[in-house]
Amino acid sequence: MSNPLTAWERIELIRNKNRPTARDYIPMIFEHFIEMHGDRCYGDDEAIIGGIGRIARVPVTIIAHVKGRNLEENKKTNFAMPHPEGYRKALRLMKQAEKFGRPVICLVDTPGAYCGIGAEERGQHEAIAKNLMEMMRLKTPILTIVLGEGGSGGALGLAVCDELAMLQNATYSVISPRGFASILWKDASREKEAANLIRITAEDLKEFGICDAIIPEPVGGAHRNPALAAEAISGYVRQAIPNFIQKPIDNLLQTRYIKFRKVGAFSET
Amino acid sequence: MLEDLFSIVKSRATGAATAQSAGDGHVSVPADLMFKCPRCQKMEFMENFTLSGKVCPSCNYHSRLTARERLEITADPTSFSEYDAALKSVNPIDFPGYPEKLAQLRAATGLEEAIITGECAIEGSRCVIGVMDSHFMMASMGSVVGEKITRAFEKATEKKLPVVMFTASGGARMQEGIISLMQMAKTSGAVSRHDDSGGLYITVLTDPTTGGVAASFAALGDIIIAEPKVLIGFAGRRVIENTIRQRLPDDFQSAEFFLSHGFVDMIVERSAMRKTLGRLLRFHERGDRP
Numbered sequence: 001m002s003n004p005l006t007a008w009e010r011i012e013l014i015r016n017k018n019r020p021t022a023r024d025y026i027p028m029i030f031e032h033f034i035e036m037h038g039d040r041c042y043g044d045d046e047a048i049i050g051g052i053g054r055i056a057r058v059p060v061t062i063i064a065h066v067k068g069r070n071l072e073e074n075k076k077t078n079f080a081m082p083h084p085e086g087y088r089k090a091l092r093l094m095k096q097a098e099k100f101g102r103p104v105i106c107l108v109d110t111p112g113a114y115c116g117i118g119a120e121e122r123g124q125h126e127a128i129a130k131n132l133m134e135m136m137r138l139k140t141p142i143l144t145i146v147l148g149e150g151g152s153g154g155a156l157g158l159a160v161c162d163e164l165a166m167l168q169n170a171t172y173s174v175i176s177p178r179g180f181a182s183i184l185w186k187d188a189s190r191e192k193e194a195a196n197l198i199r200i201t202a203e204d205l206k207e208f209g210i211c212d213a214i215i216p217e218p219v220g221g222a223h224r225n226p227a228l229a230a231e232a233i234s235g236y237v238r239q240a241i242p243n244f245i246q247k248p249i250d251n252l253l254q255t256r257y258i259k260f261r262k263v264g265a266f267s268e269t
Numbered sequence: 270m271l272e273d274l275f276s277i278v279k280s281r282a283t284g285a286a287t288a289q290s291a292g293d294g295h296v297s298v299p300a301d302l303m304f305k306c307p308r309c310q311k312m313e314f315m316e317n318f319t320l321s322g323k324v325c326p327s328c329n330y331h332s333r334l335t336a337r338e339r340l341e342i343t344a345d346p347t348s349f350s351e352y353d354a355a356l357k358s359v360n361p362i363d364f365p366g367y368p369e370k371l372a373q374l375r376a377a378t379g380l381e382e383a384i385i386t387g388e389c390a391i392e393g394s395r396c397v398i399g400v401m402d403s404h405f406m407m408a409s410m411g412s413v414v415g416e417k418i419t420r421a422f423e424k425a426t427e428k429k430l431p432v433v434m435f436t437a438s439g440g441a442r443m444q445e446g447i448i449s450l451m452q453m454a455k456t457s458g459a460v461s462r463h464d465d466s467g468g469l470y471i472t473v474l475t476d477p478t479t480g481g482v483a484a485s486f487a488a489l490g491d492i493i494i495a496e497p498k499v500l501i502g503f504a505g506r507r508v509i510e511n512t513i514r515q516r517l518p519d520d521f522q523s524a525e526f527f528l529s530h531g532f533v534d535m536i537v538e539r540s541a542m543r544k545t546l547g548r549l550l551r552f553h554e555r556g557d558r559p
Binding site: 117136175 | 356357444458465480483485503505521530
């Protein structure tokens with residue numbers, strides 16, 4: 001399953017306006033999805049949706065960043081850039097999943113957490129940090145699938161998990177190539193060069209031991225055949241879930257801790 | 270904002286005696302003679318500024334200390350022993366120029382990396398301590414910073430000691446790519462285990478605590494203290510201004526801003542920090558000391 005596309009070509013591909021979003025995938029992958037709203041604190045952030053559904057007869061909690069398919073939808077979903085209440089809603093639903101013993105499936109697709117006044121006032125940093133800490137010890141399995149853009153801390157807030165899968169053309173990075181070029185080279189126009197340099201593809205992340213599985217996309221990308229892409233995601237989730245729901249919780253949490261604990265490159269002499 | 274931070278650090282790290290202009294007069298003075306407060310823009314003789322503990326006499330902005338200076342004024346004399354001093358950064362994504370940059374910063378700061386961790390006593394109470402140093406690549410968090418913090422929490426959990434973490438950072442170490450992002454999860458995981466074991470964790474937010482550090486272990490203290498006037502926040506100021514296309518108020522993302530919005534327990538002056546930490550640590554001691 002070699003992928004001939006460069007990192008930059010993949011970025012262009014996942015920005016295709018016809019690329020399926022979580023709203024497209026959820027009904028194709030899960031049965032009887034029921035959406036839940038609100039963080040019980042401040043509001044309901046439509047950049048992250050969450051609810052309950054079923055896959056292979058197993059009830060699961062689904063939490064997803066949602067990109068809009070047109071301007072109208074993007075106004076509502078804020079181009080999938082969540083505010084703190086989005087992360088807090090996600091955590092609320094994860095805790096609910098923990099209580100009722102449901103695995104959590106997170107679908108990641110965001111340019112990043114929103115940068116704005118309200119987001120800062122309501123503690124964007126705290127909301128993300130809390131998710132990282134609580135997801136690390138959530139007593140139910142978490143699977144995360146990066147559908148398109150895995151943008152920095154905004155993606156990580158839904159991506160502390162037992163297993164991370166990425167669609168073949170998805171990317172996951174510490175900062176957008178544009179931001180990278182702008183900060184380190186003071187020249188945002190070098191984003192293409194940055195994209196190909198900073199190791200953001202599914203294969204790169206697999207090599208680093210961060211991504212565990214790559215889910216194939218239809219030839220030309222998921223937008224060419226959304227049903228086929230959904231089938232591949234569904235197939236992945238169906239085979240992955242049994243591996244985790246059978247594990248004793250202590251064992252599961254220890255393995256999750258180690259999955260992140262071991263990431264790092266340094267010398268010690 | 271990050272760009273500003275980087276340029277400030279770069280000029281300091283290269284040891285360049287950069288001239289600062291006072292007002293519009295283009296009067297050049299050696300950078301080490303005068304201190305210009307980045308908050309109120311007032312100039313002060315460096316000597317007065319240093320005598321005041323590097324606090325701006327005009328506006329009370331608590332400026333950046335080196336990790337060694339911080340340990341000096343925080344830990345009881347001779348009580349500090351360092352952990353993991355031998356950890357060194359490598360170049361995981363083969364980013365051009367990164368090893369050279371690290372070498373240059375090591376030479377300029379005398380530090381191996383952007384954080385010092387270890388064990389000490391504060392007013393007689395033992396604790397694990399971590400101090401980030403913004404003079405080293407704006408204390409961005411790469412593998413070494415993440416690993417040292419994680420190990421510090423793991424040791425504290427094992428030894429049943431509280432953790433005091435002085436945070437400062439521009440965010441994730443971009444030169445290490447996705448591996449730096451994962452340090453947010455890794456450190457937060459270590460905090461969660463320390464928390465599960467009943468251990469106390471006190472965060473002291475110093476200038477600046479932003480980005481991926483603000484959005485991970487820095488936000489997770491049982492008690493969160495900030496120094497006056499310091500910059501705290503998730504996103505850079507310029508990024509937000511570019512997003513919303515308007516100028517932000519001056520106190521936006523200050524310690525005071527986050528105190529009023531409920532994300533900081535207290536603002537503590539540098540001169541009172543050691544006593545405050547000592548008292549908080551004693552409150553949580555598990556022995557029978559009063």
